[in-house]
Amino acid sequence: MNMKAKSYVLNIAALLIVYIVLSLLISTGTFNSYISGILATTGIAIMMTVSLNLTTGLLGQLALGHAGFMSVGAYVAALITKSLNMNFGFALPVALIAGGLAAALCGLLIGMPALRLKGDYLAIITLGFGEIIRVVIENLSVTGGASGLSRITRMSRAFSEDANVSSAVQFSIIFWMMVVMIASIFTLGRSRHGRAIISIRENEVAAEATGIPTTYYKLFAFTLAAFFAGIAGGLYAHQIGMLSAKTFGFNKSIEYLVMVVLGGMGSITGSIISSAVLVALPEFLRGFSEWRLVIYSLLLILMMLFRPSGLMGTKEFSLLASWTATATTLKRWLGIKKRPTKMPFTPHYDVWEDSVVLETKNLGISFGGLKAAEGIDIQLKNDEIVGLIGPNGAGKTTFFNLLTGVYMPTEGDIILLGKPINGKPTHLITEQGIARTFQNIRLFKSMSVLDNIKVAFHTRMEYSPLSGIVRDSRFSSEEKGIDIRARELLKVFNMEDVADVRADGLPYGQQRKLEICRALACNPKVLLLDEPAAGMNPIETDELMRTIRLIRSRFSVAILLIEHDMKLVMGICERIYVLNYGRVIAQGSPAAIRDNPEVVAAYLGTTEQAQTAEGDLAHAEG
């Protein structure tokens, strides 16, 4: 039996055993309604925590109003079962889904403005949302106002005359909803969509530059978390039987946040364990209620002192393998054919041979009257290595930011492969063929080297989030394809043996290389390198020069690089543009640039030192 199958059998067996044992204990009455109540409460808390972890852990955005979404789901679901005059067994699923959708809608509406912004805006807006929704519910007559909704059909009563059997049905519903929710978040987290979400947490700027539509994915993750919270709310309403808006206040949101933090941001299993413990613990401590709060707080403090990254950090206990295996088995049963492996990488080599791929015309930008760049005309041909040099503050990085859509040009045009691209968002520009690296390395640090590359394949993959969750054949064919391509790419750079290492565990030179590698995985026609040799020792720089030459010959890509290391620039560039005060002051071959007195003067500022500078440049050439 291979590892995957073993883990599959183990996980499924564990789940089934837990389920069968608990539901038997409940249906026979060995576990009375007190214990089954604790189990149900715990299950709902786990759903809330795991879904909040999607926003806070995976996406990396602080949200302070998660209980607000729960209340929306709870009220909508309760109102539906109260008003629908049909069998509770039919009404409940309808109500739960409607509750989830209503919460998701709220998530979408408040996420749209909030998630466009960077920083802590989401925290403030969700905080406001949590309070607003409470006030709204307290003032609507349909929600029962301040007195809330009571006499909601309870799952522990509605399914059978026998209270124990009905409680067992309630347990089954909550248990399997919880399993499905957790498994969905697990599998989603390991699909292209999950990689996109995590890459945003790791480095939003780099994610956008790697072709990830960050706003879309932030909104997607946030809305999905709200959807799950809405479903958990619906279950809560039909478990407790009575709703009051105050239950879902700020404190409740914080309670769930504490559970996420304790379990470890980003660890689903950590969330499960911490919420189970934090919900069940106070119940076991009931016998000495005066000590309850003391012990509870003491545990929190100890936890934060000894495990500041939470119980599990970002580590996981594997449930994934079992899910994959279940999906595979199901597919076999259903007779779904295996799709051929889909390769995402189809480079367009010959089309643009020896022609201009990137051109700027009279490009410029001013920041409130200050002209950071003006009248820049450059041309890049296919397969060319071009240098962009200039003293500090000359506008080199600004120029890169203009090309990649980080800044909007105030004048002029950027033409890529014959089409104007100015004004487009970064991720679309990346998709159309400009990839870049950053002056200060921006990797997705906690992701593996291989996953860093895979993020860059995102735009050339097609499967939907749902495919990612259920792992259908489309998912597996594409994932197999990018796995092959990503490993091929790493092999070109002699990095295949570090594929599974965390990106921040690499030595500096390799981190630079990985960033270049990731940029190439976007399948660019133009590669922008922002000071690739910064911080490198001479040996690493030599290797970098070999790498850059290799890229050109292998990937048929035009390279534009900013660099201060004259040895590197003079050594590999075929043409050089010199920028000063936001203008191109010279262009030509390295030899011509080296001999250009204007360049030398501009570069060092004074004529006195020009001699020395000339000497430096000459030395570099030699």
Place this chain on the structure above:
Amino acid sequence: MKKRAWVSLVLALILGLSTLSTIVMAEDTVKIGGIGVLSGPYAVYGLAVQKGVNLYIEELNAAGGINGKKVEVLWEDTRGEANDGVLAFNKLVQNDKVVGIIGPVLTGVTRAVAEYAADENIPMITPSATAYDITTDRANVFRTCFLDPFQAVQMARYAKDEGLTKVGVIYDNGTEYSKGLYEAFVQECAAVGIEVVATESAAYGDVDFKSQLTNLKNTAPEAVFLPYYGAEAALMLTQANDIGFETRFLGADGIADVVDSIGNKQLLTKMTYSDHFSTQADSQMAKDFVAAFQAKYDEEPSVSFSATGYDAAVVLCDALAKAGPEMKFEDTIAAIKATDVEGVSGKITFDDHNDPIKSAFIMTFDENGNKLFVKMQNP
């Protein structure tokens, strides 16, 4: 190593404590469940109930208990949360097999728990949940406090008796208590012919009421009805004084603890409110209660839920004694329904809706913030 020692110390502590808690209680006692908010911001009400109940049980046990058996009250904390209240209820009923429940204390929690209590058909008496619907269609759920609307009606009649003709109202549209009182007060004013000249509302959690008070002031009412709890009422009295608003204030039982929150006690002399009990009540039983409470806890039963808690225990134990040795739920419920006993807050009988038929105590304060009993407002 040090870490591990710490962690194991804590674990050992927890384990030790949980073993302690499971030590079997003495058998052959009558077990009653007590549910209330014993921690958190509303703990003052839960603790007051607990003191009242425990006092009666102690007296009862000293006098021989119920049919020779000692009575024991097992208390569970709700932290003011519905979910905790339900868990506490299930624990008491399922694990501890109690024969009756006193509590919960807060209306919201009681509303959730009452539903479960109805399923089990266990006798339950809340000493303090004042919302109307809690006992509706639930033959087993009773209360020893009067209702929100009842208090507002009594205050409106009191205002009429005082000869007032123009009143204003300010209420909190975020709490059920405040809204319920407001509606009943306005309705009764219309019935007895008092004009409500201004109605202002504030949101739950507001602390600045100056704009509403100014609006009220401009209509010059003879009194303003404040269906609030003490903390907010203290703010309002102070802020009204700040803006030079001279008028009388009327309130309900929530006002009782206002004295804890107000700096200028002088302002309290303008306040009149209705309460479930007064320590100055003149019945012998009330006098004995106040004295015994003073002796046991070294304080006055200033929160009136101590009295209604005491009465809830009186009613439940009286019914348990009549229900026979098995103390079957339905027998106890029937006995409660037929209750006709003297409690510290007056003679108690129940109407068709399981609400007590009793009088309201009209109260005010002297300039030092001491409570003064004004009169009994009879239904």
